Amino acid sequence: MAAAPTAAAPPMAPPPSYPASSTTSASTAASAEDDDDLYGRLKSLQRHMEFVEIQEEYVKDEQKNLKRELLRAQEEVKRIQSVPLVIGQFMEMVDGNNGIVGSTTGSNYYVRILSTINRELLKPSASVALHRHSNALVDVLPPEADSSISLLGSSEKPNVTYNDIGGCDIQKQEIREAVELPLTHHELYKQIGIDPPRGVLLYGPPGTGKTMLAKAVAHHTTAAFIRVVGSEFVQKYLGEGPRMVRDVFRLAKENAPAIIFIDEVDAIATARFDAQTGADREVQRILMELLNQMDGFDQTVNVKVIMATNRADTLDPALLRPGRLDRKIEFPLPDRRQKRLVFQVCTAKMNLSDEVDLEDYVSRPDKISAADFTESHQYVTFLQTIFSNRHDIF
Structure with missing residues (x-):
């Protein structure tokens, strides 16, 4: 029996073919999406720029307003400071905006401090300007503005030499050792290991050359010369005398080496007693401040104190002790x-x-x-x- 014939396998279908235009369309679509993104970013940046410009205009307007306010504030400060002001003395800070000041009448006030004042200048005993109505602290005076103490520089020193003083050979030698030598050769005392004299007292009858010799010492040194009379410390208002004493020693320290010459010191340095009047108590406060200032400066500061008097027997013993007035030079009537x-x-x-x-x-x-x-x-x-x-x- 003949075998049946085998069926032939069906032919394979060809692979699908894509049109050539499909790839181009995809790239075009991607490019369009990129353009949309760039356009969106451009619009976003434009909106941001417009917002920044608006903010800039706002800042400029605000800056103009602040400048106008600053000018108005400065004009107000000038107006406040232009009226006649009261001179006071700063005592202490209470907080950042308030402090305690003393007036020339002797009263203390709790006052407001102007916001433009430099707080670093507000130190105890500083001279300040107070508003005449509110007593607000509106300005700080420089240290030398409210001081009646004058300093003589090297070109303004007394034109008195040792040769202009007849006699007084012993007194000349002693004052040169006590004042001139420590100022001109301070290193000698360091080598020896001793402290130079701080103060010198010149005493004797009137007209014996005490003041002239003090002027001669100032002439023969390069130190600044500060001359005051004891009666100048006695002022009308309470507290002015001690403040002047502080001003004298402050001025001397700032211009060291310096010589402080206090003539007629017995006006403020008589022996203390049980004072019954306000004037006597004020004089004793001046003496206490003088004693405190003479103890306050150390030997590294080249400041020498010369005092002259006709009545050494009336001076307070605390002033005459060693450490304050180390040398006492007598000026007798000439032989x-x-x-x-x-x-x-x-x-x-x-x-x-x-x-x-x-x-x-x-x-x-x-x-x-x-x-x-x-x-x-x-x-x-x-x-x-x-x-x-x-x-x-x-």
Whole structure:
């Protein structure tokens, strides 16, 4: 039996063919999406830029407004500071905006401090300006503005030398050792290991050369010279005298090396007693401040204190102790040798006749000072010149 014929396998279908334009369409669509993204970002940046410009305009307007407010505030401060102000003394800070000040009438006030004031300048005892109505603190005065203490620099020192002082050889030597040498050769005391004298007291009858010798010391050193009279510390209002004492020593420390010369110190340094009046208590407060200031500066600061008085017996013992006034130099009335030296100095520039015998004046036992002799001799010489018709004066 013949085998049945085998069926033939069906032919395989060809692979599907894609049109060539389909790939191009896909890339075009992706490009369109990218364009949409860029356009969106552009619009977003434009909106952000517009927002920034609006903010910039707002900031500029706000800056203009702040500048106008600042100008108005500055004009207000100027207006407040332009009216007559009251001088006061700053005492202490309470907080960042308030403090306690003292007025010249002796009263203390709790006041507001102007916001533009530099708080670092508000130190105790600083001179400040107060509004006349509200007493608000509106300004801080420089340290030298409200001080009656004057300082003489190197070009303004007294034109007095040691040669202008007749006699006083011992006194000259002692004051040079106590004042001039520590100022000009301070290192010598360091080498020896001792402290130089802090203060010197010149005492003796009037007209014996105490003030002139203090001026001569200032002339022969490069130190600043501060001269005050004891009575200048006694002021009308309470607290002014101690403040002036602080100003003197502050000025000396700032301009060290310096010499403080207090003439007629017995006006503020008499022995303390049970004061019954406000004036006496104020004088004693001035003395206490003087003692405190003399203890307050150390030896590294080249400040020397010279005091002169005609009444050393009335001074307070606390002022005379070592450590404050280490040297006491007496100026007695001149003896015969000192008289001769005084006469030579006083008559050096005078036109004396050959008939004038200075030894006759020297040998007289009269106790006169150098100032008495100088004044009387100049007056006699003037009268003699007039009566002898040596010069056509009138």
